[in-house]
Amino acid sequence: MHGSNCVYNPEMEITRPTLLLNKEIALRNIENMVHKAEDLHVCFRPHFKTHQSSEIGEWYRNAGVKCITVSSLTMANYFADSGWDDITIAFSVNIPEIPEMNELASRIKLNLLIENKEGLIALQEQITWHTGVFIKIDTGYNRTGIEANRIPLIDQLLESIQESPLLEFKGFLSHTGHTYQANSTHDIFSRHFDALQKMKALKMRYVSDWPELIISMGDTPSCSICNNFDGVDEIRPGNFVFYDLMQFKLGVCKLTDIAVRMVCPVIAVHPSRNEVVIYGGAIHFSKDSITNIDGKPLFGRIIISDGDQEILLDEKNYLHALSQEHGIVKVAPRDFNYFKPGKLIEILPVHSCLTANLMKEYMTTEGDIIKMMTF
Amino acid sequence: MHGSNCVYNPEMEITRPTLLLNKEIALRNIENMVHKAEDLHVCFRPHFKTHQSSEIGEWYRNAGVKCITVSSLTMANYFADSGWDDITIAFSVNIPEIPEMNELASRIKLNLLIENKEGLIALQEQITWHTGVFIKIDTGYNRTGIEANRIPLIDQLLESIQESPLLEFKGFLSHTGHTYQANSTHDIFSRHFDALQKMKALKMRYVSDWPELIISMGDTPSCSICNNFDGVDEIRPGNFVFYDLMQFKLGVCKLTDIAVRMVCPVIAVHPSRNEVVIYGGAIHFSKDSITNIDGKPLFGRIIISDGDQEILLDEKNYLHALSQEHGIVKVAPRDFNYFKPGKLIEILPVHSCLTANLMKEYMTTEGDIIKMMTF
Numbered sequence: 001m002h003g004s005n006c007v008y009n010p011e012m013e014i015t016r017p018t019l020l021l022n023k024e025i026a027l028r029n030i031e032n033m034v035h036k037a038e039d040l041h042v043c044f045r046p047h048f049k050t051h052q053s054s055e056i057g058e059w060y061r062n063a064g065v066k067c068i069t070v071s072s073l074t075m076a077n078y079f080a081d082s083g084w085d086d087i088t089i090a091f092s093v094n095i096p097e098i099p100e101m102n103e104l105a106s107r108i109k110l111n112l113l114i115e116n117k118e119g120l121i122a123l124q125e126q127i128t129w130h131t132g133v134f135i136k137i138d139t140g141y142n143r144t145g146i147e148a149n150r151i152p153l154i155d156q157l158l159e160s161i162q163e164s165p166l167l168e169f170k171g172f173l174s175h176t177g178h179t180y181q182a183n184s185t186h187d188i189f190s191r192h193f194d195a196l197q198k199m200k201a202l203k204m205r206y207v208s209d210w211p212e213l214i215i216s217m218g219d220t221p222s223c224s225i226c227n228n229f230d231g232v233d234e235i236r237p238g239n240f241v242f243y244d245l246m247q248f249k250l251g252v253c254k255l256t257d258i259a260v261r262m263v264c265p266v267i268a269v270h271p272s273r274n275e276v277v278i279y280g281g282a283i284h285f286s287k288d289s290i291t292n293i294d295g296k297p298l299f300g301r302i303i304i305s306d307g308d309q310e311i312l313l314d315e316k317n318y319l320h321a322l323s324q325e326h327g328i329v330k331v332a333p334r335d336f337n338y339f340k341p342g343k344l345i346e347i348l349p350v351h352s353c354l355t356a357n358l359m360k361e362y363m364t365t366e367g368d369i370i371k372m373m374t375f
Numbered sequence: 376m377h378g379s380n381c382v383y384n385p386e387m388e389i390t391r392p393t394l395l396l397n398k399e400i401a402l403r404n405i406e407n408m409v410h411k412a413e414d415l416h417v418c419f420r421p422h423f424k425t426h427q428s429s430e431i432g433e434w435y436r437n438a439g440v441k442c443i444t445v446s447s448l449t450m451a452n453y454f455a456d457s458g459w460d461d462i463t464i465a466f467s468v469n470i471p472e473i474p475e476m477n478e479l480a481s482r483i484k485l486n487l488l489i490e491n492k493e494g495l496i497a498l499q500e501q502i503t504w505h506t507g508v509f510i511k512i513d514t515g516y517n518r519t520g521i522e523a524n525r526i527p528l529i530d531q532l533l534e535s536i537q538e539s540p541l542l543e544f545k546g547f548l549s550h551t552g553h554t555y556q557a558n559s560t561h562d563i564f565s566r567h568f569d570a571l572q573k574m575k576a577l578k579m580r581y582v583s584d585w586p587e588l589i590i591s592m593g594d595t596p597s598c599s600i601c602n603n604f605d606g607v608d609e610i611r612p613g614n615f616v617f618y619d620l621m622q623f624k625l626g627v628c629k630l631t632d633i634a635v636r637m638v639c640p641v642i643a644v645h646p647s648r649n650e651v652v653i654y655g656g657a658i659h660f661s662k663d664s665i666t667n668i669d670g671k672p673l674f675g676r677i678i679i680s681d682g683d684q685e686i687l688l689d690e691k692n693y694l695h696a697l698s699q700e701h702g703i704v705k706v707a708p709r710d711f712n713y714f715k716p717g718k719l720i721e722i723l724p725v726h727s728c729l730t731a732n733l734m735k736e737y738m739t740t741e742g743d744i745i746k747m748m749t750f
Binding site: 013014015016049071072073074091092093094095096097100115116118119122142143144177265267268269273275277279282283286287288321323324325326328340341342344353354357358360374 | 388389390391424446447448449466467468469470471472475490491493494497517518519552640642643644648652654657658661662663696698699700701703715716717719728729732733735749
């Protein structure tokens with residue numbers, strides 16, 4: 001692994017768990033996705049739930065991005081306050097928040113998602129401003145949305161939307177989240193293709209009545225490696241700005257595409273059980289894990305600076321347990337010398353979205369602090 | 376389950392995931408532990424990492440508590456700023472933070488933990504104020520600390536501490552965290568007893584040279600149900616103030632002792648797969664889980680208000696998957712009618728410490744907002 005530009009500046013005096021962000025890599029990831037969207041002739045509406053930072057939002061704006069995706073009203077308000085005026089809340093409408101949504105809808109172009117009659121009726125009764133509405137389609141992830149073949153329900157919703165002067169039908173939106181459970185890149189291609197076929201079938205059925213309808217899909221795995229977006233009008237990847245070990249394991253990014261890492265002090269070494277204790281626990285990394293080659297949960301992989309060189313230690317060295325502030329790193333005997341109490345080590349996180357959400361700020365490799373939204 | 380005093384006040388207008396705190400239950404939990412410490416004739420130095428709130432800290436102060444435990448320098452600074460002047464950082468010394476510790480040591484009675492020569496040498500070189508030092512003992516949890524039988528290492532550290540005019544040896548401190556992995560209350564008793572024997576042996580060996588030495592131990596499971604604290608001078612439980620499903624599953628508390636619950640809006644119902652989608656995900660609950668009776672991870676259990684009554688649904692109804700903002704609740708067909716889009720449901724969290732850390736504020740059952748430390 002190359003990338004000495006990734007090493008933190010030792011003058012930054014890191015003393016506790018710190019989320020280090022390589023701005024150069026993040027900018028390159030943004031640039032690449034902007035170009036991919038251009039090549040595919042689709043609108044790029046990146047998901048901002050990964051970084052949750054108005055300052056990082058500006059990096060997208062500078063790359064030409066004009067509209068964004070968020071996952072909550074709270075996040076929509078935050079980004080509206082920093083000048084974003086075209087926002088889709090990609091989370092099926094949370095009925096108790098509709099009164100608060102009116103305030104936001106009055107000042108920006110706001111799109112909401114519905115997936116059932118209850119949500120639509122509540123919107124019709126309570127919304128007081130012109131609002132865009134997507135119908136959320138489940139293409140196989142089985143988390144939220146209407147199965148793509150439930151045409152009678154979709155017809156009912158569309159009929160009802162047409163009767164609402166304040167609601168404008170925007171199109172069909174899906175999240176192919178099951179690409180995250182793929183066993184190979186081939187599996188990602190086939191899950192994406194299957195989802196694509198379902199969305200295209202909806203487009204073909206409804207485009208004559210709704211010539212402007214938008215097909216919105218595209219998670220980080222599929223947007224990173226797939227090239228068939230036939231019929232798609234808009235993509236919404238989010239994680240790609242940082243990537244992480246989960247994406248690397250999926251075969252979606254290279255290690256050198258991962259823009260964030262945790263820097264943690266070593267607290268103690270326990271060679272008798274091949275373990276190192278770090279300051280860095282569940283409240284820093286989150287308890288999201290992937291499965292290591294030994295079948296055990298893995299919360300991060302270790303990067304060691306050896307002189308000018310960066311070394312990614314193999315999977316025998318990994319963050320294998322987390323309590324509130326403590327992390328336990330399993331270390332191969334031959335690599336034990338890299339770990340000394342007081343020394344800082346760098347760890348690639350499993351899931352950068354959840355790690356960032358906990359850390360609440362970034363330190364760039366240049367030593368600048370970037371704040372995230374708080375609530 | 377009784378406890379209608381636990382129901383949130385519907386006039387509070389909860390619209391998004393909210394951590395509800397029943398102050399009455401928390402006060403009772405504090406009161407009970409204060410009395411237990413009195414009965415055992417031990418000092419009560421509660422761990423504040425569970426609640427992380429200066430306002431809740433006052434509830435302890437009103438109950439007579441004078442000294443506290445925290446898990447980081449950040450947390451120590453926060454509570455020192457709200458008037459606590461006797462604080463143990465129960466986390467083996469993080470060497471890069473020693474310069475910052477001096478400022479704190481200059482204004483309060485500060486105790487630190489050491490478990491290796493590197494930490495002690497760094498303290499000796501860098502500490503500029505009088506500071507208490509505990510030796511961290513590993514009684515079988517195998518996370519941090521010196522195994523209790525490594526007498527030569529303990530002797531070396533003690534000798535070295537004696538040569539440091541600014542460091543005062545306070546005693547031996549352990550955390551019997553392996554009570555959390557116990558399979559029965561009997562198992563908790565035996566793990567606690569085993570740890571107790573190891574700590575008592577240290578006391579007997581060293582008390583003639585250090586007549587003031589303190590034996591500090593006592594996690595929430597053992598402090599809640601064990602009565603043999605022979606030889607112990609100080610207990611440091613933390614989680615007991617709220618308890619949670621993990622403690623309930625361990626047999627350590629009753630359901631009516633759990634002082635916190637999450638209130639989450641229902642987003643969608645999917646009867647075809649016995650699932651309900653809620654607004655409430657990994658960034659609200661944390662991804663800590665226990666194993667349900669069906670062998671699958673469980674992230675929370677559901678409480679339903681039926682008229683005036685509160686009903687804890689059985690384990691066929693449980694929070695079984697979390698993504699960033701979404702939670703998926705498995706629901707038994709007969710209980711499906713309790714769930715409607717837009718309705719609020721209440722969920723007992725698995726691990727109250729990690730949930731509180733994410734939520735960053737509490738709403739009391741009276742409707743007051745209690746803030747936590749932010750950093």
